Amino acid sequence: DVKVTQSSRYLVKRTGEKVFLECVQDMDHENMFWYRQDPGLGLRLIYFSYDVKMKEKGDIPEGYSVSREKKERFSLILESASTNQTSMYLCASSLAQVLAPGNHFEQYFGPGTRLTVT
Amino acid sequence: GQNIDQPTEMTATEGAIVQINCTYQTSGFNGLFWYQQHAGEAPTFLSYNVLDGLEEKGRFSSFLSRSKGYSYLLLKELQMKDSASYLCAVYYGNNRLAFGKGNQVVVIP
Secondary structure, three states, X not given: OOOEXXXXXXXXXXXXXXXXXXXXXXXXXXXXXXXXXXXOOEEEEEEEEEEOOEEEEOOOXXXXXXXXXXXXXXXXXXXXXXXXXOEEEEEEEEXXXXXXXXXXXXXXXXXXXXXXXX | OOEEEOOOEEEEEOOOOEEEEEEEEOOOOOEEEEEEEOOXXXXXXXXXXXXXXXXXXXXXXXXXXXOOOEEEEEXXXXXXXXXXXXXXXXXXXXXXXXXXXXXXXXXXX
8 A cells, every 4th residue: 555644744833934844655656746735725736756856846836845855755845934824735646657547647645734824 | 727627515315326527628638537535634546537438446437528628426325434525636747637626525314
């Protein structure tokens, strides 16, 4: 079974703090993703990585950065947390890069980190 | 931009069949995914369709029509544990999935 773990289920931080969210997967997946999920807005992609040290911006990268130094670990960094970054953060990983019948492109999600910025 | 539309909520009776619709308009299309998400939990993968037609997996089936930009998820023999949000997601290229806002299904006895 694929396992994606996230460092915290709940986190409370103050405005202006630097925040690190960690994600680890144990299935040797190439691709890793960070999303945020907000009521009425659904899941939105922040950043993703298709290889170690490689990253691409998603739809809402402003105010965030990422780091992938090892294949199994993908970190999301909030440089200076703000109240509008209060959200549920979900990490995901997937194996293949080419979608075709039989390929395992489905993304597997971690349990999520509910971040509150006060 | 990517546009994925799903109904917001529906209620169905235990043992019944429910159909959850999804329409999409995206800049590219390489496949459509369905995920289930229970309250407070992570989404879990249910099915995906790359080609037109019906894919069946036990009590769950998913249908795709690429020409119509339309998919549905069919849940048969509804159980109380099926109460959840069902997310439609389109893979539109370069590792990117666009998610709908989810359809909350409430199963009543």
